Every structure is written in C-alpha cells, then in structure tokens.
Amino acid sequence: xxxxxxxxxxxxxxxxxxxxxxxxxxxxxxxxxxxxxxxxxxxxxxxxxxxxxxxxxxxxxxxxxxxxxxxxxxxxxxxxxxxxxxxxxxxxxxxxxxxxxxxxxxxxxxxxxxxxxxxxxxxxxxxxxxxxxxxxxxxxxxxxxxxxxxxxxxxxxxxxxxxxxxxxxxxxxxxx
Amino acid sequence: xxxxxxxxxxxxxxxxxxxxxxxxxxxxxxxxxxxxxxxxxxxxxxxxxxxxxxxxxxxxxxxxxxxxxxxxxxxxxxxxxxxxxxxxxxxxxxxxxxxxxxxxxxxxxxxxxxxxxxxxxxxxxxxxx
Numbered sequence: 001x002x003x004x005x006x007x008x009x010x011x012x013x014x015x016x017x018x019x020x021x022x023x024x025x026x027x028x029x030x031x032x033x034x035x036x037x038x039x040x041x042x043x044x045x046x047x048x049x050x051x052x053x054x055x056x057x058x059x060x061x062x063x064x065x066x067x068x069x070x071x072x073x074x075x076x077x078x079x080x081x082x083x084x085x086x087x088x089x090x091x092x093x094x095x096x097x098x099x100x101x102x103x104x105x106x107x108x109x110x111x112x113x114x115x116x117x118x119x120x121x122x123x124x125x126x127x128x129x130x131x132x133x134x135x136x137x138x139x140x141x142x143x144x145x146x147x148x149x150x151x152x153x154x155x156x157x158x159x160x161x162x163x164x165x166x167x168x169x170x171x172x173x174x175x176x
Numbered sequence: 177x178x179x180x181x182x183x184x185x186x187x188x189x190x191x192x193x194x195x196x197x198x199x200x201x202x203x204x205x206x207x208x209x210x211x212x213x214x215x216x217x218x219x220x221x222x223x224x225x226x227x228x229x230x231x232x233x234x235x236x237x238x239x240x241x242x243x244x245x246x247x248x249x250x251x252x253x254x255x256x257x258x259x260x261x262x263x264x265x266x267x268x269x270x271x272x273x274x275x276x277x278x279x280x281x282x283x284x285x286x287x288x289x290x291x292x293x294x295x296x297x298x299x300x301x302x303x304x305x
Contacts, residue, residue, distance in 0.1 A: 021285035022193070076192050086188065093187040096234075097284045100263025112268055117186065117236055 014101035023074035031140040043124045047095040050116035057154035059099030092118040178206035179227035184217040186235040201292040203299040214238030233262040248277040
C-alpha cells in the first residue's frame with residue numbers, strides 16, 4: 001500500500017471510528033479523491049491541524065454551520081442551534097481525534113510526527129490555502145443530507161524531521 | 177469515601193464529555209474539577225484535595241507530560257494517580273508518560289467503558305459507601 005492509499009484508508013477508518021465512538025453515529029459510504037487545492041470560496045466551519053516531522057502538512061475538517069451544530073449536539077448531548085464557542089470547540093476536538101489517529105497510522109511508515117493545536121475558522125466567503133503542497137487527499141462523508149469533508153495534504157519535509165508543528169493552513173476573506 | 181477528580185484538557189468539549197461519563201460510572205465521586213492546561217491544573221492541585229487526575233497530553237502553556245513530571249516531582253502530589261487521555265498512539269509520548277509514572281492511558285476516541293475501567297482502579301464504587 002503506497003502512502004496516498006494509506007492516508008486515504010486511515011482518514012476513512014479514523015473518521016468512521018470517531019463518529020461511531022464519540023457521536024454514536026454510523027456514517028454511510030464515503031467518496032474519496034485526490035484533488036488540487038481549489039480557489040473555491042468556503043461558507044461554514046473549517047478546522048485545521050498542522051502536522052510536522054519527516055513529513056509535514058495539514059489536516060482539516062470542514063462542514064456547514066448546521067452540520068457543525070449537529071456534531072456538537074451528538075458529541076456533547078446538548079442542543080446546539082447556532083455556531084458558538086461550544087460548537088467550534090466540538091469541531092476542533094473532532095478534528096484533533098480524526099487527524100491524531102491518522103498521524104498515529106502514518107508514524108508507523110514515516111517516523112515520529114507532531115500535531116499543532118487545532119484552529120477553527122467560521123465565516124462566509126473565505127478561502128483557505130496551504131503554503132506547502134497543493135495536492136489534497138479528500139474524503140467526503142455524507143451525513144443527514146449534507147457532507148462532512150476531511151482533507152489531508154502531506155509532503156516530505158525538506159527541513160528535516162525536527163520541525164515543530166505549527167499552523168500551516170491560512171484563511172482569508174474574499175472581496176465581496 | 178467519595179473522591180475528587182481533576183480533568184485536564186484544553187478542549188471544553190472533552191471536559192464536558194468526561195464530566196458526563198464520570199458521573200455515569202456509578203463511582204463514589206464527590207466533585208469533578210476542571211483545568212484547561214497543565215499550569216492551571218498545578219495551581220488547582222495546590223489548593224484542592226484531588227484523588228485522581230485525568231489529563232490530555234497535547235495542551236498549550238504546560239502540556240500533560242510536563243504536568244505529570246511536576247506532579248511526580250512534588251512530595252505533596254506524587255501519590256495522586258495520573259491517567260493520560262490522548263490521541264497520541266505512538267510509543268514516544270505514551271512511553272514517556274508511563275516512564276514518568278502515569279497510572280495508565282486511554283486513547284481518544286474513547287468509550288465510557290474504557291474510562292470506567294481505568295477509573296475503577298482508583299475510585300470506589302458508590303454502592304460500597
């Protein structure tokens with residue numbers, strides 16, 4: 001299994017496992033692809049975690065505000081109707097667990113990796129970009145008529161294995 | 177005897193989940209304290225009687241390994257068992273935690289049964305009171 005397939009399989013299994021264990025939700029069939037970083041505008045919630053080590057990059061989870069509220073409601077057994085600090089925290093922790101478990105799988109192949117603290121962005125008409133590679137492994141998880149997107153981009157780190165993880169994703173508002 | 181537990185995690189979501197899970201374990205728990213990082217946890221341990229600590233590893237300011245090292249280096253605190261709850265699965269950080277004296281670890285994502293199993297080693301069941 002090459003690294004791309006390993007990441008794809010790991011993202012899928014990790015997400016299914018986190019949803020099943022922490023949210024009590026069994027997600028259905030997924031759609032996976034490898035995509036170039038697109039300039040499309042985002043609306044909703046995007047959570048990033050930086051990965052660093054012999055390989056470096058970013059993992060992200062993104063979804064609509066309604067789906068973010070649903071994540072929070074299922075995870076915390078509470079009623080979330082609007083995106084607030086609690087919802088953003090729940091999405092951040094979801095990202096931490098999903099990408100954290102992907103990191104654990106990858107470490108068996110590429111050696112020790114570090115993770116940053118998650119950063120969550122909520123807004124409308126914003127664009128995200130990773131400063132590194134532009135190729136993303138993307139897995140779409142349909143849930144209740146919407147889609148949760150888990151994306152990972154990773155590349156060998158030319159700066160060596162001792163780089164500390166930091167926020168490698170960027171978000172900025174687009175002109176309206 | 178009812179026990180006090182300290183939950184340390186920078187995620188308020190995880191602290192809330194652990195509060196709920198711990199309350200549902202049927203253990204003799206008097207109070208569940210919360211801290212958002214190791215530094216806050218150490219401050220709290222200086223003023224509160226705590227019988228068990230559940231701590232994340234990756235946290236800002238002072239991480240779980242630094243907190244564990246500080247607890248085990250303190251004559252007043254080293255008797256308190258510390259269980260790590262973390263996404264870390266590699267030998268490096270979990271192994272270091274165990275070498276530093278962690279009483280065990282639970283991987284995130286976790287089930288209520290996994291938490292109960294670990295906590296039951298240190299906290300009495302409520303029905304025995």
